Each structure stands twice: as C-alpha cells, then as structure tokens.
Amino acid sequence: MPKRVDHEERRTQIAEALVRVAGRRGLHAVGMRDVAAEAGVSLRLVQYYFQTKEKLLFYGLQHLTDRFSARVGARLSAVGPDPGPRATIEAILLASLPTDEESRTFHLLYSSYSILSVTDDALAAQPFIDKPDAAEDALTGLIRQAQEAGLADPDADARTEAISLLAMTATMGTSILVGQRQPESAIAVLHHHLDRIFTPGRRHAPKGPPTAAPAAKARVYP
C-alpha cells in the first residue's frame, strides 16, 4: 500500500484546515469541500479520515479545545516559575480574550459550538461542557489559596468571584469579537475586579499604613 501515513496526523491537519476556514467564514458556512480545499487534499480524503461531517466537527471541536488548553498553559509558564494566584488567574483570563488571530478564532468557534449545542443533542452530549466547570474550579481554588495566604479579601466568596470573573471575561470577549469593545476596556474591567478581590482583608492586616486611599490602578474607560 502507499506511504502508510499516520492517520492521527492527517486528521489533525484536516481539523486545522476546518478551524481556519471556519474562523474565516463562520462555522455554519463551512462545507466538506471547503475543508478539503483549505487542507490541500481531495474531498474524498476528508471523507476517508472522517466518515461524516458530524465526526469532522466533533474532532475539530476537540482539537480546538486542546489547542486552547495548550495555549493557556504556555501563557502560564511564561509568567515565570511559581506565579502567585493573582498572576495565574490574570493569565488565564487574559488568554481567553480574543486579542489575536488564534484567540479570536477560538472564541468565535467555541461560541458557535456552544450555541449549536443548545439545539443539537449530539453536540450537547459531547464533553466540552465540563471545560468551563474545570476553569471555575481552578479559579475558585486559586482564590481560596490567596485568601489563606492573606493576599485576598477573606470575606469574599471564592466560587462566586470565580464565576463572575469567568462570566465577565466571556461576554467581553464576544463584545470584542463583534467590535463593540476594545480589548483594553475589557482588561481594565477585569483588573478592577482583580484589584477588588485581591485586597488583603482587615483581619490579615498586611503591613502598609491604613492611611490615605492609594492611587486607583488603571481602569479609565475610554
């Protein structure tokens, strides 16, 4: 037989073509022929490696989330070894904002899949619903950790704040996507809440004199 090719590799190649063309024209507008052309293969090949369009879409979603997880991981290790809870959370949130081509594509397609899953049972059964739950748990743990270290307001409800941060990030990401908001504006809002949460409570009184209001960091809504 010919070359004895690596199926998984080929599938990845095709899935990336799917992601590219879907990011450009919208998930609803991609056909198997588009994917084939983008990947530089014949339509038959796409059928060969994914028997059906549905399977292709599922695989594409999986690939998308995998890439995104890797990206967040890279951002995390980029902030230096053993970053504090706040830096970690900030890295996660900022990585989720559509600020460059890859994150823009991710945000667009993940949103598309989510909306699609509302009316598509097969997609809803796909295990990409637990990703948000995992993020929520992670942030909750980080906030609790900061509270125990005296770095965050001990009176804050960690889970509520985690939900809030993720929720704000998601919507503002969409706003950026549709051109309604600038990334800087979204970042300012997130910083505002991080500042609010990561303020040592009175019980753990840190060091500085409890005097005059320290200069407000940033925000400024244009």
Added chain:
Amino acid sequence: MPKRVDHEERRTQIAEALVRVAGRRGLHAVGMRDVAAEAGVSLRLVQYYFQTKEKLLFYGLQHLTDRFSARVGARLSAVGPDPGPRATIEAILLASLPTDEESRTFHLLYSSYSILSVTDDALAAQPFIDKPDAAEDALTGLIRQAQEAGLADPDADARTEAISLLAMTATMGTSILVGQRQPESAIAVLHHHLDRIFTPGRRHAPKGPPTAAPAAKARVYP
C-alpha cells in the same frame, strides 16, 4: 383585489413563525419552507412579504429585539411605580436571564445573530449592536443616580459596574441555556454584586458606627 391585507401585520406574523421555529431547531437550521409551514402560509407568501431570506432574517432580528424591549418594559412597570435604581437594574438583569420559553428563545437567537454577525458583514451593519450600548448607558445612569442619593457605594465606578453586571448576566444566561447552570445560581451571583454595589458608602454614613479601618476600596496589589 382580495382582502387588502395589512402588510406589516402579515410580516409580524411570519417573523414570529421564524422566531418560533428558530428557537426550536436553531437559527442555522431554519429555511423559508419551515417558516412558511410554521406560519401556516405558502412558501410563495413568505417570498412575497420578504423578497429574500436575508431580509426575513433582518426583520426577525428587529422583531425579536422589539419584543424583548417590550418585555423588559413590562417587567419594569410590574415592580411598581417609581422603583428605586436597584430594583430597576435588578428587573432589567433578571428579565435578560433565560428562565422561561420566551426569554430562552430570545437569548438563543440573539446570541446566534451576534455570532453570525462576526463573519457576516451585512448582519454586522444591522443596528443591533447599539442595543447593548444603550443598556450599558442606562445601567450606568441608574448607578450614578443611586450614588448621588446615597444608596450606592460612592467610590464605585458606575460604568465599570454596569459593564460587569451586563457581562455576567449575558454569560450566565448562556450557561443556563446549555444546561450548565441553574437560574437560581445565576440570580445569586447577581444579587451578590448588587449587594456589593448598593451599599451606602461611608461618606454618606447611614447609621452604623464609623469604626474599624475603612476598607481601602482598591488596588495596587502587593
């Protein structure tokens, strides 16, 4: 000629059929034939009143936002005459959560249109982007109003809080839609933030003793 029918009325009837079928099967899945069947008219009629599918979709979006605005208005007058800023904001936010069939459909379709507008220029040009801006302005004004009346934290940044509340509501609405979160959970988070914002500041000292170190409302993380 026959009956001399009201075109606007017919268009509304058809648009409502569109909204119903799109809410059931997803916006991407509706065809002109589906809309015609749902409205109980022939395909030709849908073509007659809307020449093209694009125009039908635009009209449907317009109708959707109009209905939603009316619904929010109804909720507002339902909370009694001259409600306070907080009650007003709460009514707006809670009306936006997909808790019944109508709000569920609205949330699903509005999200679908938004995502579509990212890759569809004609849809992006449609004036439904300013709706969120209007809501943001309204909430900002209400918070400022509450601050001046001594009902809200005077140190809070009204616009930032308005953006945050709307952003959280939107994402949590989607979470409810996909079955990831219960409405009660979303409402609890919103209440938490409303409680935080609508807390009379110390400057307007309501009643309690002016004791312990005033909470540094902010920033500069250590």
Added chain:
DNA sequence: ATTTTTATGGTACGTTCGTATTACGAAGAA
C-alpha cells in the same frame, strides 16, 4: 509472484435550499 490491503482520486446521486416563473381569482378604479 500473486493476492490482499491501504491511501488516494474522480465523479455521480439524491436532497434541499433560495429564488424565479407562471397563473389566477378577487377587488377597487375607469
């Protein structure tokens, strides 16, 4: 060397979609 797999190409089939065409009865206008 022959036979069986495997990867790939080309193309045809059946369906569905948006749109266009044609037709016709009924109501105002002349």
Added chain:
DNA sequence: TTCTTCGTAATACGAACGTACCATAAAAAT
C-alpha cells in the same frame, strides 16, 4: 363593465451540499 392591481398558489430551476460508488497505484502479506 372592463381593466388593472393585489394577494395567493403551485411549481420549476439551478446551485450546493453531504454522501456513496467506482477506480487505481502502491506497499504488505502470502
């Protein structure tokens, strides 16, 4: 009345889509 115009219907058309089918060269397996 006659003519025009409006609302409604049925159906046809061309394109695009997902999928199925047939073919073939090349590497293993026998």
